[in-house]
Amino acid sequence: MDIAPADAERAALVDRLTDIARDLRVMDIRMITEAGSGHPGGTLSAADMIAALFFHKLRLRPEEPEWPNRDRFVLSKGHCIPIVYAAMAKLGYFDEHVLMTLRRVGSPLQGHPDRSRLPGIEASTGSLGQGLSVAVGMALSGKLDDVDWRVYCMMGDGEQQAGQIWEAAMFAGRHGLDNLCGILDYNQVQQTGKVIERLDIEPVVAKWRAFNWHVREIDGHDVGQIVDALDEAELVTGRPTLIVAHTIKGKGVSWMELDPAWHGKAPDEEKAERALAEIRGGD
Amino acid sequence: MGKATRDAFGEAIIRVGGDPRIVVLTGDLRDSTRTEEFAEKYPERFFEVGIAEKNMIGIASGLALSGKVPWVCSFSTFVAGRFEVVRMSVAYQEANVRIVGTHSGIGVGEDGYSQMSLEDLALMRTLPNMAVVNPADAVETERAVEYLVEHRGPAFLRLTRQGVEDVTPPDASFEFGKAVPLRSGTDVAVLATGAPVGEAVKAADALENEGISALVLNVHTIQPLDEEAVLDAASGRTAVVTVEDHSVNGGLGGAVAEVLAANGAHAPLRRVGMRTFGESGSPAELYAKYGLDADGIARSVREALAA
Secondary structure (H helix, E strand, O other): OOHHHHHHHHHHHHHHHHHHHHHHHHHHHHHHHHHHHOOOHHHHHHHHHHHHHHHHHHHOOOOOOOOOOOOOEOOOOOOHHHHHHHHHHHOOOOOOHHHHHHHOOOOOOOOOOOOOOOOOOOOOOOOOOOHHHHHHHHHHHHHHHHHHHHHHHEOOHHHHOHHHHHHHHHHHHOOOOEEEEEEEEOOOEOOOOOOOHOOOOOHHHHHHHHHOOEEEEOOOOHHHHHHHHHHHHHHOOOOOOEEEOOOOOHHHHHHHHOOHHHOOOOHHHHHHHHHHHHHHHOO | OOEEEHHHHHHEEEEEHOOEEEEEEOOOOOOOOHHHHHHHHHHHHHEEOOOHHHHHHHHHHHHHHHEEEEEEEEEEHHHOOOHHHHHHHHHHHHHHHOEEEOOOOOOHHHHOOOOOEOHHHHHHHHOOOOEEEEOOHHHHHHHHHHHHHHHOOOEEOOOOOOOOOOOOOOOOOOOOOOOOEEEEEOOOEEOOOOOOOOHHHHHHHHHHHOOOOOEEEEEEEEOOOOHHHHHHOOOOOOOEEEEEEEOOOOOOHHHHHHHHOOOOOOOEEEEEEEEEOOOOOOOOOOHHHOOHHHHHHHHHHHHHHOO
């Protein structure tokens, strides 16, 4: 059977991003293990989307982090920054050996992102619920200056419980910020249990639609769907887009998956080796 | 009585408003914060965020990180009071946001305590990079606004709802971080900030008739504090009296106490300000009740000297 060139190109892109996501998960587990603390669950659920963003969608110049025309990425769920550090290292923002200084005194790789310490981090985050407002301000600035760079903001499902998220959602919808794309990493688990058992956020799609956002639901571990949704968001006019990405907290390590225990705990060396074996072995 | 400093702000932001970096945001308080005229003159750079101050502060951060100089305008307690967002989304980001808090202190008057910020100086002063400016009158407010357009880093500007006595000459310049001597005196040092500065000057004039010679310093910048001026004021004088329409804890009085103690200065310190929640009443009645008018300040000075 003949494969059209565009299809072959796309299949190659999906393969490439899938490989990158696996590499990011490996780097992520290694650095969190070395640090001895961190939040592996939410980094693993975000890995496929971080790969698609940083290696396909975002226009960046790692050698020039302050390049004015770069796209902006705000990680509102700041505790999951190690997966972004991994992507940044792989892109050449800094040397890969720096990953092993995560959470150490004096390291640019703070436990939660600090833009003053690490060029390329757009916003210091870590207090849940605040990142989307900052991203909205960036998108608003982009509209004022009529520029073509775009703003992406990844949120957690737990922080959908914060009022400030909905303040920002209302403002962005009202102002039609179509240069803004939110991504909800709906990994179903927050620190102390299942989201549905702590404070259910459903019906979350209907909520965002009611705030005048274009909403698309995807499987957040299907790289093809991620790429399609990110591409589609660029074509939406007059409304911001939210990609509701259904994911699995701890994705890629079977015994971490959907277990709240792995929200905020580093594996020991033995468990890390088992995790890495699963990640490397899995397709 | 001179203008309210919020009125001076409203005029000043129009004068500097031609700068395309300047963006003004309010939370349904364009009238009270005197930003209506800016909204009419520069509608494309004015944003009504609604009654959602946390979001407003966060949006300002994003604007600042993209090169704008946003001015977040609301009652002080509704912006400085959203401390955790100011801490995280403004200060820690090193974002060039100007937080403009009108309706500071018991000078708010009849609306009562819920609208009065008595804690904002203390809160803002704990953030290591936050400039904290509390002008005494209209002229000083205008100069401070002009200065803050170019200042690098986050800043908090604290303004009054009510009219205040003018103490600053029209041609005075604004020196960020420098206290301004308004009366010279050798017996006692009165360090005042914001709305009651004019009352402190009147108190010094009254005390002079009693043979008490009082230095009056207008401490318009609470952070960075003019430590040299504080220590000079304490040196060789019998007592130091601080005056602020704010809690006596953590604001000017607290900052001065820290400087005196850290430097081993032994001048007795009397802090005039709030030790309770505020309440409803006219600004003049409340200033009299809580000892922030000229009579009250003079009384505190006498007590400090007699102690």
